Amino acid sequence: MTASSLWFDHALLAQGWxxxxxxxxxxxxxxxxxxxxxxxxxxxxGAAIPGLCNLHSHAFQRGMAGMAEVAGxxxxxxxxxxEAMYLFVDRLTxxxxxxxxxxxxxxxxxxxxxxxxxxxxxxxxxxxxxxADPAEMAQGIVAAAExxxxxxxxxxxxxxxxxxxxxxxxxGQRRFIHDxxxxxxxxxxxxxxxxxxxxxxxxxxPHSLRAVTPEELAAVAALTDGPLHIHAAEQEKEVxxxxxxxxxxxxxxxxxxxxxxxRWCLVHxxxxxxxxxxxxxxxxxxxxxxPVTEANLGDGVFPTQAYLRAGGALGVGTDSNVLIxxxxxxxxxxxxxxxxxxxxxVAAPAPGRSTGATLFNAALAGGAQxxxxxxxxxxxxxxxxxxxxxxxxxxxxxxGDALLNAWIFACRESPVTAVWRRGRQVVEAGRHVARDAxxxxxxxxxxxxxx
Amino acid sequence: MTASSLWFDHALLAQGWxxxxxxxxxxxxxxxxxxxxxxxxxxxxGAAIPGLCNLHSHAFQRGMAGMAEVAGxxxxxxxxxxEAMYLFVDRLTxxxxxxxxxxxxxxxxxxxxxxxxxxxxxxxxxxxxxxADPAEMAQGIVAAAExxxxxxxxxxxxxxxxxxxxxxxxxGQRRFIHDxxxxxxxxxxxxxxxxxxxxxxxxxxPHSLRAVTPEELAAVAALTDGPLHIHAAEQEKEVxxxxxxxxxxxxxxxxxxxxxxxRWCLVHxxxxxxxxxxxxxxxxxxxxxxPVTEANLGDGVFPTQAYLRAGGALGVGTDSNVLIxxxxxxxxxxxxxxxxxxxxxVAAPAPGRSTGATLFNAALAGGAQxxxxxxxxxxxxxxxxxxxxxxxxxxxxxxGDALLNAWIFACRESPVTAVWRRGRQVVEAGRHVARDAxxxxxxxxxxxxxx
Numbered sequence: 001m002t003a004s005s006l007w008f009d010h011a012l013l014a015q016g017w018x019x020x021x022x023x024x025x026x027x028x029x030x031x032x033x034x035x036x037x038x039x040x041x042x043x044x045x046g047a048a049i050p051g052l053c054n055l056h057s058h059a060f061q062r063g064m065a066g067m068a069e070v071a072g073x074x075x076x077x078x079x080x081x082x083e084a085m086y087l088f089v090d091r092l093t094x095x096x097x098x099x100x101x102x103x104x105x106x107x108x109x110x111x112x113x114x115x116x117x118x119x120x121x122x123x124x125x126x127x128x129x130x131x132a133d134p135a136e137m138a139q140g141i142v143a144a145a146e147x148x149x150x151x152x153x154x155x156x157x158x159x160x161x162x163x164x165x166x167x168x169x170x171x172g173q174r175r176f177i178h179d180x181x182x183x184x185x186x187x188x189x190x191x192x193x194x195x196x197x198x199x200x201x202x203x204x205x206p207h208s209l210r211a212v213t214p215e216e217l218a219a220v221a222a223l224t225d226g227p228l229h230i231h232a233a234e235q236e237k238e239v240x241x242x243x244x245x246x247x248x249x250x251x252x253x254x255x256x257x258x259x260x261x262x263r264w265c266l267v268h269x270x271x272x273x274x275x276x277x278x279x280x281x282x283x284x285x286x287x288x289x290x291p292v293t294e295a296n297l298g299d300g301v302f303p304t305q306a307y308l309r310a311g312g313a314l315g316v317g318t319d320s321n322v323l324i325x326x327x328x329x330x331x332x333x334x335x336x337x338x339x340x341x342x343x344x345x346v347a348a349p350a351p352g353r354s355t356g357a358t359l360f361n362a363a364l365a366g367g368a369q370x371x372x373x374x375x376x377x378x379x380x381x382x383x384x385x386x387x388x389x390x391x392x393x394x395x396x397x398x399x400g401d402a403l404l405n406a407w408i409f410a411c412r413e414s415p416v417t418a419v420w421r422r423g424r425q426v427v428e429a430g431r432h433v434a435r436d437a438x439x440x441x442x443x444x445x446x447x448x449x450x451x
Numbered sequence: 452m453t454a455s456s457l458w459f460d461h462a463l464l465a466q467g468w469x470x471x472x473x474x475x476x477x478x479x480x481x482x483x484x485x486x487x488x489x490x491x492x493x494x495x496x497g498a499a500i501p502g503l504c505n506l507h508s509h510a511f512q513r514g515m516a517g518m519a520e521v522a523g524x525x526x527x528x529x530x531x532x533x534e535a536m537y538l539f540v541d542r543l544t545x546x547x548x549x550x551x552x553x554x555x556x557x558x559x560x561x562x563x564x565x566x567x568x569x570x571x572x573x574x575x576x577x578x579x580x581x582x583a584d585p586a587e588m589a590q591g592i593v594a595a596a597e598x599x600x601x602x603x604x605x606x607x608x609x610x611x612x613x614x615x616x617x618x619x620x621x622x623g624q625r626r627f628i629h630d631x632x633x634x635x636x637x638x639x640x641x642x643x644x645x646x647x648x649x650x651x652x653x654x655x656x657p658h659s660l661r662a663v664t665p666e667e668l669a670a671v672a673a674l675t676d677g678p679l680h681i682h683a684a685e686q687e688k689e690v691x692x693x694x695x696x697x698x699x700x701x702x703x704x705x706x707x708x709x710x711x712x713x714r715w716c717l718v719h720x721x722x723x724x725x726x727x728x729x730x731x732x733x734x735x736x737x738x739x740x741x742p743v744t745e746a747n748l749g750d751g752v753f754p755t756q757a758y759l760r761a762g763g764a765l766g767v768g769t770d771s772n773v774l775i776x777x778x779x780x781x782x783x784x785x786x787x788x789x790x791x792x793x794x795x796x797v798a799a800p801a802p803g804r805s806t807g808a809t810l811f812n813a814a815l816a817g818g819a820q821x822x823x824x825x826x827x828x829x830x831x832x833x834x835x836x837x838x839x840x841x842x843x844x845x846x847x848x849x850x851g852d853a854l855l856n857a858w859i860f861a862c863r864e865s866p867v868t869a870v871w872r873r874g875r876q877v878v879e880a881g882r883h884v885a886r887d888a889x890x891x892x893x894x895x896x897x898x899x900x901x902x
Binding site: 065070071077078080111294296299300301322323324338341352353355396397402405408411413414449450 | 803845
């Protein structure tokens with residue numbers, strides 16, 4: 001159902017919180033905003049907040065969520081998890097990829113994300129050969145975005161090498177691999193694939209300094225004017241290997257050699273020196289934090305306090321999709337800081353400021369920048385809205401920024417009751433409108449893969 | 452509704468996982484267990500697991516969940532949070548206390564906890580005088596347990612001093628304070644208060660080494676044969692102050708001076724040396740971990756890996772109740788270890804072992820020990836059951852311990868659909884059977900307090 005107007009008790013507008021807010025919608029955008037008005041005959045909800053951008057997802061990994069929480073033969077870490085992920089990749093057909101992405105994207109909408117940045121590296125067939133359509137697997141991502149209604153920033157991944165110095169790829173990586181010419185064809189095919197989506201964005205993602213040479217990085221960046229995303233400094237071993245290869249750390253190398261600026265998103269950037277932290281903050285790039293996955297994979301803790309004090313931009317992503325929850329990502333950013341600094345309200349910049357609102361607003365702006373999208377509720381902006389239920393006990397008696405604190409820090413059961421994308425309601429009573437069919441398709445895929 | 456028999460696709464019995472399980476119930480206990488049987492006419496559910504014990508709760512703090520996530524005037528930490536908590540305490544009537552506890556206990560049941568250890572320190576009236584019934588406030592806890600159906604281990608708190616060395620209490624602590632004789636009367640009144648609950652346990656809780664002198668600690672421990680709980684080493688300042696007072700650290704002091712053994716629960720025990728960790732593990736006491744609250748309050752990270760390797764017993768608690776979620780507590784124990792050790796599956800003791808099941812089984816046994824209760828599904832045990840929904844997408848294709856991993860690590864939306872206490876169903880379709888009335892009462896209380 002596409003709404004023409006909606007009324008909210010509270011709304012977080014671009015200029016701040018307002019009460020008694022009527023949003024008039026037209027052509028998927030906010031055509032008018034009235035505040036301090038009584039409820040009329042239009043549908044009424046609790047508190048409207050803008051949908052967040054999920055700036056880093058590997059949708060297919062949703063299908064292995066929880067499967068790797070078993071001890072392996074020789075001690076577990078990020079790299080042993082990666083081997084388990086490669087085995088999962090070995091079984092995924094294009095249909096599986098689409099079915100899993102549909103579930104992941106539906107869950108993202110239910111969690112309060114209205115756009116996903118899909119860092120998409122699963123390109124080739126089961127034998128490692130390109131499909132007839134090089135964007136065959138990307139078509140599944142596009143189809144899942146269309147089926148669920150989530151906005152898509154597609155980030156086709158360039159992946160060519162097993163590690164620093166241009167090492168040849170491993171067999172488990174065969175589905176990811178391109179040369180630059182092949183990647184240029186993939187980008188063209190990806191742009192064609194999204195042409196039916198009204199507000200899709202296509203960028204590019206050189207996977208990591210492990211997987212691309214400096215020459216390839218420059219060539220890939222030159223192929224797009226859109227967002228550029230790269231994994232950087234997620235693991236200490238990666239930092240050590242980068243130092244051995246170049247004498248510089250990954251973030252340092254990128255800042256020195258890759259014209260890192262506003263269209264860049266450095267995903268994770270976990271392991272930085274204080275100097276790297278200051279320089280990244282000053283670069284205008286977005287740090288893409290994925291605290292749920294970074295905890296699950298044992299990555300480490302991003303220096304959020306120093307980075308925010310230096311004015312750095314950040315956003316959040318669900319990455320491995322082991323648990324898809326916008327509130328948990330924002331909470332995770334703060335809680336890791338509290339454990340490191342043995343302090344509270346670390347992200348809040350000044351007395352009286354709300355930690356939850358600080359993180360929400362940072363992730364709203366940084367996520368939108370990283371995905372080439374607009375942020376915030378204002379006239380002319382996309383009607384990408386999330387409604388929080390004021391009847392949720394954790395929101396009882398709360399208003400303004402306290403609503404964000406309640407949602408982010410104090411809810412087991414989600415208060416997200418309704419979500420609209422371009423004015424169309426895609427979540428009702430906390431559930432995606434197509435959830436039953438999407439879950440059925442997902443269960444069929446999982447039954448096949450795990451048989 | 453009290454069931455006479457229930458059927459489950461899977462059940463985690465005391466001896467391990469079984470399929471096709473019929474539980475016959477009588478007088479609130481499991482009277483019979485049949486496995487590998489087809490579903491008959493009895494109600495059928497997905498996977499049965501035993502309810503966990505929530506070994507550490509301050510129920511009333513649920514009412515301030517999310518309120519303290521705003522920066523104060525001079526930097527925030529545990530101690531500034533405590534001042535905010537004292538201000539909240541200043542407003543709570545007995546009715547408020549009961550209404551908030553009802554919500555907290557209902558949410559605990561919805562989250563998979565079937566018994567709560569209420570570390571209850573709010574005893575005196577708003578002016579700091581004893582109520583006519585010294586257990587007036589405890590009556591509210593008992594009433595909330597009765598209204599919700601949760602099993603109660605009531606831990607009346609002895610609190611006499613502001614800090615080490617017998618310092619007089621502060622005005623904000625006036626509602627907590629007793630001398631030993633007054634506490635003995637409180638214990639008697641508390642035992643009378645729970646007499647109507649079929650399986651309540653009463654222990655005692657000397658609050659912390661800050662709040663009790665060595666003489667008082669010994670006197671309080673002598674007043675009960677039940678569980679003894681104490682906060683220990685939650686904060687670094689507490690460790691420093693304890694060293695200044697006694698030359699020993701809090702856990703060290705307790706191990707040296709307090710006959711710490713199987714009926715003891717040391718809550719938090721966050722800041723320990725390797726030697727303290729080994730000694731606590733060998734003592735037979737339970738470490739009471741509250742990772743959600745410990746992150747929220749910036750406490751620090753318990754040395755779980757070393758403690759488990761030394762054979763230590765642990766359980767989990769929701770403490771401040773800022774977010775009530777059994778899965779999040781178990782996940783939090785593991786994720787903090789992963790961030791510290793930069794490794795995965797840290798809790799799992801050997802190759803092939805499940806991290807989620809390791810933590811679940813440890814918390815099941817340790818929580819029951821700490822609360823003076825029975826643990827596990829076997830003939831004769833209380834019918835305290837939690838059903839996980841196999842239709843939840845995160846549980847698709849999972850069996851056995853993988854169900855626990857899916858629940859603990861991979862679910863935003865809870866798969867807990869049904870909960871029984873002593874055979875009576877208290878949670879249906881994920882919601883407490885009295886939720887609407889309980890939430891209405893809670894909202895009235897919050898409206899009054901925040902007016």
